[in-house]
Amino acid sequence: MKIGVWKVAMANPSDVSELAGLIDKGAVNPAEIVALIGKTEGNGGANDFTRGYATLCYQLLIGRHLGLPQEEVGKRIAFVWSGGTEGVLSPHATIFTRSSEGFADGTLRLAMGMAISRKIAPEEVGTVAQVKEVAATVRRALAEAAIADGADVHYVQVKGPLLTPASISDADARGAVTVTRDPNGSKPYARGAMALGVALALGEVSEDQITADVIARDMALFTSVASTSAGGELSDCEVLLFGNSPSSASDFRIGHGILKDAIDADGVRAALQSAGLVFEGTPNAEQAGRIVSVFAKAEASPTGRIRGRRNTMLSDADINYERHARAAVGAVIASITLDPAIFVSGGTEHQCGPGEAPIAAIVRI
Incomplete structure (x- = not known):
């Protein structure tokens, strides 16, 4: 592969x-x-x-x-x-x-697996049913990637449905109850359920910990490698699992880290080094040129403070906190990678601990 x-x-x-x-x-x-x-x-x-x-x-x-x-x-x-x-x-x-081209030399190189869940019914969005369906889908992707050790998984991107006015009406017509009637308000539930599905599949949480009242509420349960997004343009959950495998012949390697807050430059550097990029301080132009892609999550601090300083991300009535967070995190990452073409998405429900966010990087070997 x-x-x-x-x-x-x-x-x-x-x-x-x-x-x-x-x-x-x-x-x-x-x-x-x-x-x-x-x-x-x-x-x-x-x-x-x-x-x-x-x-x-x-x-x-x-x-x-x-x-x-x-x-x-x-x-x-x-x-x-x-x-x-x-x-x-x-x-x-x-x-x-x-x-299928190339020869695997036994070193850990980029591998990926893909799997798509069955369609998620509107009343399943943000529920234990979605958690379990995503977990089963992640396990299929892990097998396809030929990754035997869960420690070699560095990034699991999951995209699934959120609730829309049309899907809520569909549930109503069948007498089904959705987790919320607010389409934008359904995003935390959807993202959280998908993240817990990844955590369950990779053994970061146990099945008996997953109940309806923990989704998007108990942030002590989380995965360190998932990035989940919800949109109205699909009805199933698409899983892309990335890691390193000795069966791969890729010219790339992936690694990951944890952003402790929105200005954690050290967390960015740790993700790059996890992927095998060797540098001191900040990558120079040649080293940065080997960074192919960076994928990160962004979140406002739940306390409204970063390193003791107050910010208005959570109280700004004009700009959603996710947009504030994406802008801040993107600038920090770009200052190190020297490239602003970065995948940064908002909402970290069950994706790293409270106030933290995952980051992954793919580097050319």
């Missing part, structure tokens, strides 16, 4: 020109594309249309090369988008390919 990684810039949510150029040059074989993780300049809310728009545009491009309709492309490739490129964050997409 050989995993390839390419990062492409986007001038707008419909811009697929850089991937088109890579395909035309023969650098990327469209038949080997298995996943895409990207940032769009949408609002990141329940009504963020840019995620679905970007997916459609990439599906049409790839489908044209493969001679497949857009719907079929969606069945074979996982598309994960996070809206919101506040501050210095730059819209982009990271493309992943998988092939």
